[in-house]
Amino acid sequence: MKKILIVDDQPIIRKMIRLALNDDRFELEEAANADAAYEIIKRSPPDGMILDVMMPGLLNGYQLCERIKQDPILSYIHVVIVSACGQESDQEFGLSLGANSYFVKPFSLVALATYMKISLLGSAL
Amino acid sequence: MNQFDTIIDAELWDKSPWGMVAIDVDGKVSAVNSSFQQYTNISEQALLGMSEADFDYQLIRTNLIAQHRVKMTTGTLRAVHYLRYVNNMQDELKTAEKMSNIAELLREPLASIYGFAELLLTQHYDEQTRLDLTAILLQQTEVMSDLINKNLEARKD
Structure with a gap:
């Protein structure tokens, strides 16, 4: 079982991603902002994280991504940024912080689910 | 000529x-x-x-x-x-920044409309779930419509 943390301040987006990742091999957890997500990660690190960028709180998504990827214990976490910031410079910035992938909203949930399966389970099926 | x-x-x-x-x-x-x-x-x-x-x-x-x-x-x-000719470069940049912010605002409800429509199309849900998801689609369309109206009004100033 692979654990995925869904981090987005919009409950509707979290629900949508949860439905898309409905698979017995995934254990899903949610956080409404990056601060709450960081607490969860310290307590129980996930295998993957789907992370929004613009969220209220002390940390934004970019900062959380950077923190995780700079921590040798947590850097293995597969981070996928899903953001409405869709300019090329935003994507380059996210990837430069160590994010494994960057999906611009709106994005295909089928593509996201397939990507997570390949990345965490080693197969698209 | x-x-x-x-x-x-x-x-x-x-x-x-x-x-x-x-x-x-x-x-x-x-x-x-x-x-x-x-x-x-x-x-x-x-x-x-x-x-x-x-x-x-x-x-x-x-x-x-x-x-x-x-x-x-x-x-x-x-x-x-x-x-x-651009009289004031700063104004031009501010306008571009505003447009970029509006695009980001609109992408949030658009993401859920796109996502839930894709789920309805590709997944086999029971009737009640289909109704619930369709209601979310409508609600998010209204959110998007409100955002467009507010931002278009703001741009008239």
């Missing part, structure tokens, strides 16, 4: 708010409109017959943005260069 008359209406050419210059197949400036002279303070006399390379050099020295060049493959012209 000479040969250019045959391609573009002379009145349109002269009254266009865009500064425009025609470059003929020999690579020389063959026509210049009034707006271009006004924006650049370069006279038609100075430009006519100028080589394309010298013309490009003149452009570098101007403080103008939104420049484009359309290349032609047939006829007596090689290209038409056109540009727009």
